[in-house]
Amino acid sequence: MGGPVNGRRAEPSPTVEVRIDHYSAVHLAASRAREIAVRCGLTGPLPDQAGAVASELASNLDKHAVDGVVYLQPVPGVPGLEILAADRGPGMAELARCLSDGYTTTGTLGTGLGAVQRISGGFLVRTEPGEGTVAAARITPPDTSPAARRTGMVRLPAEGEEFCGDGCAVAGETGAPTALVVDGLGHGEPAALAAHTALRAFEGLADRTLPEIVQGLHRSLRHTRGAAVGLLRLHEGRAEYCGVGNIRLCVLSPREEHRRMDGRPGVVGWNLPTPQVRSVPLRTGQVAVLYSDGIASRWSHAPSPFLLRLPPELLPAALAHRHRKYRDDATALSMEGL
Ligand SMILES: [Mn+2]
Structure with missing residues (x-):
């Protein structure tokens, strides 16, 4: 991962940033997630699932958020991809409230994040009106033991x-x-x-x-x-x-x-x-x-x-x-x- 540095062993790839400033960035986030998931050692349906999670988080940012960004990086120590999303509100805040209250809507809002939560090995989200939202989803093989340390x-x-x-x-x-x-x-x-x-x-x-x-x-x-x-x-x-x-x-x-x-x-x-x-x-x-x-x-x-x-x-x-x-x-x- 990453280019070799003067022929020495390559460094693990740094975090990849995808700014969600246009609808096309949703597709970019999904395809980069799939590609990096493969490089992180994920196989079978997992790279596509990583793409689906990145697409859902990015599309929420595109539709509802100000200054949204998706970060993609390997999970340290185990095979896996971590997908982080951050914004300055206000849209994701509404979504996250729906999720944390177990509140369902008939629209596409709550269901999307619910799917992210089901697919991910770990999903965390924090939100506050006026502050925005930060979320993390980890895509790891089903037999991965939880991280030893937070x-x-x-x-x-x-x-x-x-x-x-x-x-x-x-x-x-x-x-x-x-x-x-x-x-x-x-x-x-x-x-x-x-x-x-x-x-x-x-x-x-x-x-x-x-x-x-x-x-x-x-x-x-x-x-x-x-x-x-x-x-x-x-x-x-x-x-x-x-x-x-x-x-x-x-x-x-x-x-x-x-x-x-x-x-x-x-x-x-x-x-x-x-x-x-x-x-x-x-x-x-x-x-x-x-x-x-x-x-x-x-x-x-x-x-x-x-x-x-x-x-x-x-x-x-x-x-x-x-x-x-x-x-x-x-x-x-x-x-x-x-
Ligand atoms: Mn410096």
């Missing part, structure tokens, strides 16, 4: 770029889960190579302490253009964050005050500051999100109640849709506390 991610290349200079990964299925977001300096292929090098190095470092991981990444990135790095490790009731450069952390909670943390100035691979680990309370029901500077950090100064309540599966799509800078690669990765 996470979400979106990784978008800068507009017009083939390569994404950001990377992200989660490791530690058994031990303390550890997430990495990396932003190769600049964008395009050299940035992608730096991000790719960091991801490969992270595979062998993930069970070390966070400062050791940063130092290991620093060594492996010496011959690249360097990167900003953010690491997040979950423990019961808390998390550790270690950041260098513009990979920020925000911890969101429906009722409590949110917490923000910024990385220390520096470039991993070039001038590494002494890595500093900071601990932050993070419990079940709270969500931590690591994000690159392709998402404007302004949102985190006063997150809306809608964002504060989003589950980890939906938060990255909402941030990318509302706060993305189109001239930079943009990544967000979220995890729920343990």
